[in-house]
Amino acid sequence: MQCIALSSARANTSSPALLSPVKSELIATNNGYVIHRDGKPYFIKGAGGRSNLALLAQSGGNSIRTWGTDNAKAVLDEAHKHGLTVMLGLRIGHERHGFDYNDEDAVAKQKAWVKTQILAFKDHPALLAWGIGNEVDLFYTNTKVWFAVQDIAAMIKALDPNHLITTVTAGMDKTKLDLILERVPDIDYLSINIYGGLETLPKALLDMGYSGPYVVTEWGPTGHWQVPKTDWDVPIEQTSTQKAQSYRERYAAGVLAAPGRALGSYAFLWGQKQETTPTWYGVFTEAGYPNEVVDALHYNWQGTWPSVRAPYIKSFTLNGKVAMNNIHVKPGEPLHVNLAVGEYQADGYTIRWEVLPESTDIKAGGDPESRPQPLQGLVVRDNHTGNMTLNAPQKPGGYRLFAYVLGSSGKVANANIPFYVD
Incomplete structure (x- = not known):
């Protein structure tokens, strides 16, 4: 999915002030994998979106994810102000939106544009990782997209040795996994968007033959395509109380239960959007009030409930x-x-x-x-x-x-x- 607040096709490419990057890297240990940031272990306790970052930090979160580089300087600065890191999205074309990965000129222009974004933001101290695309595999047929992703990943590795590189998929299956492992060797870990089904993701990846590192880059309530429907064919949404329980259970089973493999996660959505309904995915109302899920994320990240809780x-x-x-x-x-x-x-x-x-x-x-x-x-x-x-x-x-x-x-x-x- 995408955060509406970051859906514009235009990006802010103004040069940031001179800044010092903070190095993040993937370390292999006897117990699996761990991210090190500034030489210290770093487990991602993140959310997708950029609303009310003060509350995110107060709740125990340490990172945010974006879907593009729109207003990236302001987003990075605001995150840094609150002690948060950023997985900065690099928006690339989707086949379902008309982008043709057989068009070599279009692919080359896209890579050149991505280069401008890397050069603009690679030294910001809030930057944690680059996310190449978001769900470019959704309803796709042309698997050449993975060669384009690899070409971008190799470029980033040469331009920016200080930050992690990944690409974000809509779920995972063995065919897609094998293609990515074969064609995109320069990413550091898998990034997977998954809703209902997160509980079984650690085992599913092992069953596909993958025991490497991953981050769950979107997760949350049961998706509108996964729930029961009425007899007039509309999906039935969980209450905020049911969602809060789902966020606790799925985080425990799909993230915490895979130490050395799961590097952390980004819950969806630290904001509000209309998607099927105005309340399905956002953890805030349109007026900006946090719902019960924010309390559940506080519990996930800190192990205790906030002193004052939602009804x-x-x-x-x-x-x-x-x-x-x-x-x-x-x-x-x-x-x-x-x-x-x-x-x-x-x-x-x-x-x-x-x-x-x-x-x-x-x-x-x-x-x-x-x-x-x-x-x-x-x-x-x-x-x-x-x-x-x-x-x-x-x-x-x-x-x-x-x-x-x-x-x-x-x-x-x-x-x-x-x-x-x-």
């Missing part, structure tokens, strides 16, 4: 049914909602409701999507503690009811229920 979702029903029950209603029908909320500290909370038409602007690979606009005037009774009545929309079709529970601590729990107006 959580106990249950959420519409007409007595949960999201998995394929809820069909009639136009204008009164709908009865019950949301049960739990608190870790009795500081109170407020609930905000929102009804959105089901998104029809569904893309792949994190490409930008438009957000549906909320419907107004449907709520007819709300006791502000979780019991609410609204009228179903008059227009037939798919909708979602969103609940946002904002604790007095400034942290959020959220959930949504899809329903269909017949």
Whole structure:
């Protein structure tokens, strides 16, 4: 996937001030592999995105990942200010977007552009690693892309001996693994984006014959392509409470359970974006409030919970049914909602409701999507503690009811229920 905030095709190539690079390297030991940064072991406790880096550092994170070099100087400076490193993405062409890896001139121009980015940012002290491309293998057919990635990796190695080099794939299978190992020898480790399935990744890689180092460069909730769907074919999103549990379990099984192989990870997404819904992947609301997942990441990175935690979702029903029950209603029908909320500290909370038409602007690979606009005037009774009545929309079709529970601590729990107006 891609972070929307970094999706522009233009890059900031202004030269940074004279800076001293901090060397990062991959070290082989008797127990596997470890990253050394400035001569010391460095385990990546990272997140993709660049929102609220002060909170990331406070939560125990030590690194961020970008998908491109847009505003890279500012991103690197801000990360350095908070003691964080950066895996700086190098955006290269995707076959599914029309880039042709048989076009030697286009490939050469792309490499020349990447060179400008390396020269511009290679000496910044926040830089940890270069990430060549993001999911260039998604829906691809032309495996020549790996020769282009290798050509770029070899160039980086010659231009910048101080930083790690990797390329990011959409999941992993043996065919792709074998191609990368054969054609891209100058990367230091594999970088893999994986959501549901992270728990079994360490064993899966061994089964493919790979016992080398890797970083999980995107992971988080169960992907919208991996969850159960309603009978009108829309995916059912986990609540923030379920997501927080997934982040804990997947990190333990897919990252911590593979010492000497897993070099760390970047959770997705330290920010907010519209992808299927406005809440599926971001750990912040559109207003910037952190949700329960931020607390889970704090626990992953520090081994303790923050002193003040977000509220959580106990249950959420519409007409007595949960999201998995394929809820069909009639136009204008009164709908009865019950949301049960739990608190870790009795500081109170407020609930905000929102009804959105089901998104029809569904893309792949994190490409930008438009957000549906909320419907107004449907709520007819709300006791502000979780019991609410609204009228179903008059227009037939798919909708979602969103609940946002904002604790007095400034942290959020959220959930949504899809329903269909017949």
